[in-house]
Amino acid sequence: MTLSSEILRDAEIIYNFHASFSSPPGRADFLLLAGSHDLRVPLYAAKLYHLGCAPLLLCSGGYGKITDGLFHDPEAVVFSRVCTENGVPDSCILLEQKSTNTGENFSLSRNLLRELKIFPKTGIIVCKPYMSARTWATASMQWPEVTWSVNAPPIPFAEYPTADAPIEQEIHLMVGDLQRLSVYAEKGYQVPVSVPDDVWPAYDRLVAAGFDSQVIR
Numbered sequence: 001m002t003l004s005s006e007i008l009r010d011a012e013i014i015y016n017f018h019a020s021f022s023s024p025p026g027r028a029d030f031l032l033l034a035g036s037h038d039l040r041v042p043l044y045a046a047k048l049y050h051l052g053c054a055p056l057l058l059c060s061g062g063y064g065k066i067t068d069g070l071f072h073d074p075e076a077v078v079f080s081r082v083c084t085e086n087g088v089p090d091s092c093i094l095l096e097q098k099s100t101n102t103g104e105n106f107s108l109s110r111n112l113l114r115e116l117k118i119f120p121k122t123g124i125i126v127c128k129p130y131m132s133a134r135t136w137a138t139a140s141m142q143w144p145e146v147t148w149s150v151n152a153p154p155i156p157f158a159e160y161p162t163a164d165a166p167i168e169q170e171i172h173l174m175v176g177d178l179q180r181l182s183v184y185a186e187k188g189y190q191v192p193v194s195v196p197d198d199v200w201p202a203y204d205r206l207v208a209a210g211f212d213s214q215v216i217r
Helices: 005-019 040-050 075-085 102-115 129-142 167-187 199-208
Strands: 030-034 057-060 093-096 122-126 147-150
Touching: 005 129, 005 167, 005 199, 030 040, 030 075, 030 102, 030 129, 040 057, 040 075, 040 122, 057 075, 057 102, 075 093, 093 102, 102 129, 122 129, 129 147, 129 167, 167 199
Parallel strands: 030 057, 030 122, 057 093, 122 147
Antiparallel strands: none
């Protein structure tokens, strides 16, 4: 499918807004890998581990709306495998394999660490670039005793699509995630996030163009 320059421009506006919540690598008590279909996330998390960003990785994810039927194993298992293949010791990885959405990534991971008597003060979320805003907003509400930052793979919009993550699918997902920043904040699932003036008009144009499969009705 060939997309118009206008659609690509609007999609890049939304992508860049989401990705703006990602910070340069820092240090924290642990990395929380938010499960998804994108294996560049655990690959980047392994890099962060080797940079000394955190001594512990928590891979979170069961089967989500994309990986259900795509992965043979839960997202956490797939992510942990990528990490160990890239030099992260098994002893430094914990798995939370039941979550099916972003909120559960944090609530179930929080429960897991509590059961293990681990009480982190700082955490780095590793996720897809266009999930940076929503994961931070969700974590800040669901797990407020941790000070959170986000480190997403630094992939520009033009280089993000792949054969396994086609651009049309990503635009649908980005549009849905932007709407959820507003809807879920109103429901108390996430902390409120300020959205720049040029982002919502881009959202409206993409929805009008048919990129609405992930929009909450």
